[in-house]
Amino acid sequence: MGQISQMNMDDVIEEDYTAVDPALRNVFKRGLEGMAAFAAKLSDFEDALENLSVLADEETQKKLSKLQLQMEAVQPSVTVIGQIKAGKTSLVNAMIGSPDLLPADVNPWTSVVTSLHINTPDPDPASRAKFKFFDETEWDRLVEDGGRIGELAARAGADDELEKVRAQIAQMRDKTRARLGRKFELLLGQEHKYGYIDDDLIQRYVCLGDDPIEGEETDNQGQFADITKSADLYIERPDMPLPLCIRDTPGVNDTFMMREQITINAIRDSRICVVVLSAHQALTSMDMALIRLISNVKSREIIVFVNRIDELPDPATQVPEIRDSIIQTLKKNNGPADSEIIFGSAYWANMAMLGTLEAMHGESAKSLDNWSATLEDVNHDRLTPEELAWEASGIPAFYRALAERVDEGAGQDAIQKAARKAMNIATGLRATNQVTLMRSDRNGDAGLQKDQVVTAIDEIEQKFTQQLSQDLSKAIGEFNTRVDQSHGRFLERATASLIDHLEKKGADEIWQYSPMGLRLLLRSSYQVISKKASIAGETAYQGAAEALTEIYATMFNVSVDGFTVKPALVPHIAPPVSLGQTIALDLQTGWWKGWWRRRRGYKAFAEDFYKLIEAETNPIVEDLKGPHAAKIRTDCVATLSEFFVEQRAILMDVLEKSNISDEDLDELFGVKAQEEQALCLDVTMDELAAFAA
Template identity: 30%
Template structure:
C-alpha cells in the first residue's frame, strides 16, 4: 500500500471516530495513532572510512549535509527524519547523556562483546571506561559550570546550519591540548555529552515517511564510537551495511554480520562503496562483489543478503557539481558494463530532452554520475523492501479492523432503516434488550479471558520446570565432559564450551509451548465467537451482518521472540580466572552452577517475554471484538420521531460511503484473506 493509502486510512478512521461509540472510538483512535506513527527506520552501519556519511548524503539527496571528512564524529547517533509524524520539517533536537546512560552504555556493551569475543575484548571494557571518563573531562573543560545542568537535558533548535551541527556532533579540538585547541572555536562544544541528534526534513523524494540513521563506525580506534554503533543495531527496521571496495568483508565486517544475524535483526542489504577507486573498474568491482557473496555464504550459511555496488563520490558530484576525483570516462564505462543502469540513463536523458529548458552537457554528465553511483538503485531497493515488509502488514491489519467496523455499522444502520420503514413496527429494536445482551457478552469475554490466562500460565509454569531440568542436564554434560573429563581442566590458556545444542533445545521448547497456548486460545476465541453470534441471532428482528467473524490474526500468527537466546554466557567463553582456583573439583562445580544460573535467567526471559507478547495480542483481538459488538448493538436515533427515518437514512448513506472508501483504498477482501478466515 502506498503513502496515499496510509493517509487515506487515517482520514477515514478519523471520520469514523466522529460518530462511533466509546469502545469503538478508543480502538479506532489506537489505529489512527499506529498509522500516524508508521515510520520505518534505516540505519547505515559499517567500518570507519567506508564512506557512510557521504553515501547517506547521496541516498537522502541532502548534499554535504552530514560532514564527510576523515574523522568528524564523536559518540553521536544522527537520525534524519523525513516526513516525521509530528509534521516538523526543519530544525533539530540534541539529547544529552546523563550518568546513568553512560553506565548503561558500558554494561550493555559487555553483553554484546561476550556474544562474539576476540582476543582484544579482554581489555575493551577498561578502555571504554577510560574513554567515557575522558569525555566527561573534556566536557567539563568546554562547558564549565553548565556541565552538570546540561546532563540529561536536550536542546531544540528551530533552524539548523552546518555550524550548529558541528557544535553538537563533530569532535573538535581537545581542550586539554594547548597547542591544537582554539579557545575561540565552539566546534564540538557539546559533542562529548551529546547522546543522539534528531534532524527534521520534509519527505523529499521518499515514497513514505522514514528515518535514515548515520552511526559511528565499527572498528574505530575510539572504542566508544564502535560501542554506540553496535548497541544501536536493535533500534532499526532495515540496515545498509557499507563496505569499502578496497577492503570488502574484513574480519571486523564479518563479526558485525554475525552479531546482526545472532540478534535476529530485520532486513539487510550490502552496499560496496568506492568502486570508482578500483583500477580495473567494473571488472574488479564484479570480482569484489563475488568475493563478498562467497564470504557471506561461508560465514552466515544460507545467506540471502543482496549486494549492490556504487560510488558515493559520483553521487556527490551529481548533487553538487564538484568534479574533484571524478573521471567521466570511468562513469560512462561503468554504465556500459551495467545494461540496466545504462537503460535508466538513456531513458532519463530522453525525458530531460522533452523538458521545457535546454539540455546541458554538465546536466547530462551529472545525471549519468547519479545513475552510476548506485544510489537510485539502493533507494528503490530499500523502500520497496520496507513497503513489502512489516509496513505493508501493519497497513493491512489496520484496514481489516477498520473494514470490520465499517461493515458492522453498515449492517446496523441498514437494519435500523428497515425497521423504521416497516408498517407495523414489529422489527423495532429493543434498546434494553440490546444493552442486556451487550453486557452479557462483555461478561463472557471477561470470563473467557480469565480462563485463557490461567491456562496459559499453567502451560508456561510447566515449561519453566522442563526448561530448568533441560538446562541443568545439558550444562552438566558439557561442563563435566565425557567420562568425567571436564574440558575446563584441560591444558591451555582458555576453554570454549559449546552450548549451541542447549540453545536450540530451549528454542524448541518455547516454540512448542507457545504453539500449545496459541491453539488453546484460538479454540476459546472460536467459542466466544460462536456464543456471541448465537446471542445476537436470538434478538428480535436480528439480521446477521455480512461478516461478523472475530479477527484472530494477532494471535494466530504469533511467534515467540527468541532474542534472549543470543545472549552470551561469560563463563562459557572465557575461563582464565578458573586457573586461580585451587580445587579442581570446585572449579567444575562452581562453573556449572554459574552457567546454570545464567541459562535459567535466559529461560525466564524467554517465557516472560512470550507471556507479555501473547497477552498483548489477546487484548488486541478481544478489544476489537467487543468494540465491534458494541457497534452492532448500539442504537442511535434522533431526538424526535418525525425525523428518525431521515436520520437513519443519513446514517446508512454515511456508512455506505465509508465502506466504499475503504474498498477503494484496499479493494474487496481478497482470496488469501478469505482462506485465512476459513483456517480459523
C-alpha cells in the same frame, strides 16, 4: 548545481530544498517509484476511509478521523548498521540526497544514534532537532565499570585489559569535564531542542572536536558529543513519497561496547535493517559482531549494502567475487540466508547529487565507467551523467528493495490493521442501517435492552481474555523451561569440552569454544514461543470476532450476507536481537589468554570457566525470559483489549440508534436515505475488504 552547489547543504535542506536544480532533484527521485507505488496504495486506502466517513454519522466520523490520523503517521523505519569507516554516514547522506548533512568522520568515542525523520511532522513544530544525553546510570556504568568490556575484563580477571579500559575512560571523563565544566552533571538525563538544523548543531552534538588547550579559545565542535546518546532530526523532502525514518548508528566495534547495546535497541525498533560493508573488507573477522546482530532478524528484512566499490579498480569483475564471498561467509557463520545484497558507492551518489562529477578523482571515474557498463535495464543513452552515476551508486536499487519490504512488511501491516478497524466500523453502520430499516417497516422488535448487550460483551471479553492469558502463560512457562534447559546444557557441554581439552592437550595450548550453539538453541526456543503466541492470539481474536458477530445476528436481527466482525491482527513480534550481544567466548583475544594463563589445575579451570560464562550469558537469557516474553504477552493482550474497546463503542452506538423514537428515527435517516446508504456501504466495504485481507 550552480551557486547552490557552493552553499552549505544544510541550509539548502532546511530553507530552500526546492531551489535545488530541478535536474538534480530528478536524480534524487530515481528509484523512488516503488515508494510512490506504496504511497498510492496508501492514498487509495485513505480514499476508502473518506468514502466511509461520508456515510457515517458525526460520532462515527470521529472514530474514522482518528484512524485517518494514524495512517498519516505511518513511518517505515530503517536502521543502518556497520563497522566504523564502512561509510554508513556517507551512505545515509546519499539516501536523503544531502551530501553534507551528517559528519562522515564521527570519532569512535561518540555513541550517537541519529534518526532522520523525513516528512514526519514532530508534535512540537518548534523541535526540528532534538538531542538526548546519557542519564546518570548509563554514564556511571561507563566511567566506573568501563561498560560491557570493563565488566567482562573484571570478571575474567584480565587486569591488563581492565587497566587499559580504565585509562581510556579516565581520559574521556577528563576531556568531557574540560569541555562542559560545572554544568556537566546537570546535563545528564536532559534533552536539548531546537527549531532549526544547521551544521553548527551537528558539529556540537554529534561530531567530536579537538581537545581543548588551556589558555586558548576553542570552537564549539564536539561540545556535547561525549554525553550525547541520540539525535532526532526532522527534515522535509518534497520528492520523497512517504514519511520515512532512517537511523544512522555508530559502529559496533567500539572499545566499551556501549554502541552494541544502543545498536541492538535501534534494530529492535525497526522492521528493516541495512548492513553496510566495505568492498575492501566485506565481512572480515571483525564483522562477526555484525553477523551475530543480524542473524536473528528475518532475512527478508535485511538489506546488505556493500559500499565503496568506487575504490575497486575493476568492480565488474570483483563484485561477483565479493558477493560469493559474502554469501559463503554468512552461510558458514549461520547468518541470514537470502538477504538482498546491493553493491554501490555513496561517493558516486553524493557527487551526482552535488552536480560535481567533473571533480571526481580519476581512479573512481574509471571504476564508475567500468561498473555502469554492467547495469541492466538502464538506458544509458537517455540518462544524464548524474543520473547514470546515481544508478551506479546503488541508491535507486536500495530504495526499490526498501519499497518492496515496506509494502510486504510494516506498511502492509499498518494498512491491514487499519482496514480491519474500518471494516468493523462499517459493520456497525450496516447494523444500524438494518435496524433502522426494520423499524421503518415496523418489522421485528428493535427495542433492545442496553444491559443485555453490555453483559454479553463483558462476558465475551472476559472469556477470551482469560483464554488468551492462559495460553500465553503456558507458552511462556514452557519457553522459560526450555531456555533454562538449553542454557544449562550449553554450560555443561562447554565445561566438559574444556576438561577434555585439558586432559588431552594440557594447559599449554589455549582452548577455544564457540557460543554459536547456545545462540541457535535460544533462537529456536524464541521461534517456538513466537509461533505459539501468534496461534494463541489468532485463536482468541478470531473467537472474539465470531462471538461478537453472533451478538449482531441474534440481538440486532442482522442477517446480511457476509456480515462478520473482523478479528484483530496479531501484533508484530520483535526479533531476539539481544542474542547477538558479545559474550566472553566471542573475544578470543588478549584478555582470554590472560585468563587462561592465570588458572592453576583442571578443577580451577572448570569451576572458574563455568562461573564466567554463566555470568556472561545470564543477561541474555534473562532478557529473553523477562522483557522479550513480557512484551509478547503485553502486546497480545493489549491488542485484544483495544479490539473490545472499539467494538464496545460501535455496539453502544448501534444500540443507541435502535432505541430512539420512530419520529426521531425518520428525521435522522429517512427510509430512502437508508436504502441508498445500504448500497453505498456495500461498495465501500468491498473496497476495504481488499485492504483488510
